[in-house]
Amino acid sequence: MQIDNNQLLRLATAGSVDDGKSTLIGRLLYDSKSIFEDQVAAIENTSKKRGYDGVDLALFTDGLRDEREQGITIDVAYRYFTTPKRKFIIADTPGHIQYTRNMVTGASTANVAIILIDARKGVIEQTKRHSYIASLLQIPHVIVCVNKMDLVEYSEEVFNNIVTDYEGFSSKLLIKDIRFIPISALEGDNVVNESQNMNWFKGSPLLDTLETMHISSDNNKIDARFAVQTVLRPQKDEFIDYRGYAGRILSGIYRTGDEVTILPSGFTSKIKTIDFYKDSLKEAFAPMSVSITLEDDIDVSRGDMIVKSNNKPQQSQEFDAMICWLNGKSAQPRAKYSILHTSNEQKAMIKEVVYKVNINTYERIEDDQDLNMNDIGRIKIKTTRPVMMDSYRENRYTGSFILIDEGTNETVAAGMIIN
Missing domain, CATH: 2.40.30.10 (Translation factors)
Incomplete structure (x- = not known):
């Protein structure tokens, strides 16, 4: 399956305080070499000062700790990294029940939710809560990472029991795609590299799963919805008669010549041009931001929606x-x-x-x-x-x-x- 190298994947992590979210994100960044050398050197030095034999991976995501100690509220921390195959944005959301709102806002645009489960504790109430929110937000893909497998001797039986428990309650939820990966974020098993300690697991490591996950089918390509943000009326001579409606295509595909309806007025017209900076396009699709001109002079303003006449909301x-x-x-x-x-x-x-x-x-x-x-x-x-x-x-x-x-x-x- 062809994957667009420039395609952005948004993922949200969820787990309780001790499930190892910070370590997992740190392992992803460290093992994928997505961190600048000076940052790595600084964290290695800090780890040595604190008595660690290796690198304290949690330090890669705990850079905001000072701000927290100063009483500054940080709702959701975002991490950006790139591999040769894909670009990523990680929304690192809090796990406590009092931060439900933070997870909702952080995960609202996610393609994938990574839900961590401590292999020693199994499915707990927070697991069900995070899964319910993922279902409520209609996140298309959920990856359940059973972490700390090193502390249960990489037991296949422990992993299978957790999978069975999770499948038992998640069958009531509206999640299209659920995958399970046994990992040890601390030791690096099945995060970026395949685990030598769990040869019984035949699936891909977490990063490979994220890099090859097909997400373009998650977009709604049928219902064409274009929300007008502003009306463009340039004053330059060459554009003196130009009247374009600028905004973002929320879903669907628009082509020149399409018959469209302006809502809420109900007036109809056809698309004359689709303009993107200095270029005119024959077609445009979500989530592109473009300017659309119409063949008829219709009163259109911010808040209106341009839709296909044969497919209205x-x-x-x-x-x-x-x-x-x-x-x-x-x-x-x-x-x-x-x-x-x-x-x-x-x-x-x-x-x-x-x-x-x-x-x-x-x-x-x-x-x-x-x-x-x-x-x-x-x-x-x-x-x-x-x-x-x-x-x-x-x-x-x-x-x-x-x-x-x-x-x-x-x-x-x-x-x-x-x-």
Whole structure:
């Protein structure tokens, strides 16, 4: 299968404090030689001063420790690295229950979630919680790394038991692709290099799995959705009659000559040109940012959506959504907020809290209407104008939104549209 060398893969790590996330990320960076030599030398010196025989791999990701000790809140740490086969962004998310909101925001754009399990502890409540969030966010691929296999004598039986336990509860979740890899981040087994201690495992190491994972099929290529961010009206003589609608293609493919509908007005036209910097393109696709011109003079503004006339999203002022409450101040039913959906911002109101979810047991709590920080629940929401939307399951970009407190301008919730 052909892999685009320039293709970016976003991954999120999840695990409890002692599961070895920092060591795993450090091993990935160190063994793939994705760290500058001066950084390696500095960390090697620090490791020696602390009495380590080798390199303390956790130091590669704990560079923000000083800021944490100074009382600065760091929500999600992002790591960037590149191999000859692919580019990566790692969202290193906190694992505690009080940081559920941090995992939701850090993993919201991920292609892959890496969930760490301590081989000595097996599947625990945090494992189920992280898996539920991965399912809620519709992350297409989950890699379950059973870590610290060196501490259970690289036992195949221990690994197989954990796989069985995980498959038992994950069958209820909406995750398309789950893979299992036994690793020792500390010793380097099956992270970048194949393990000599686990010859019974016939799969690929973690890095090879990430480098060869096919993710282009995860994109929605059917539903063409283009959210207008701004209208381009250059004042230069050669462009005096130019009127382009600039924005990002959220999903699907656009070609010159396509018949399109402008929402919410409902006017139709055809695509005249698709412009990308100084070039004109015959076609463009997600996630490209382009400027589209139309054959007809139609009033189009920020927040409008250009879609294929034969494939339109839903339009509604009332809908259900799953939300994660992000703010310290609890949600107030009937209170007014601003909703930002793609490039469209307007007023909204929470009509009802249908239920909350116990994300450790997956049980619904229907007799509690209070949404507090880190709570996840289903709500009914009403907006002042129609929202052009798809369900989150079908389209992560037109199915997601945020709620903003109008008084403080703080983002208070992240939502995923159900209907």
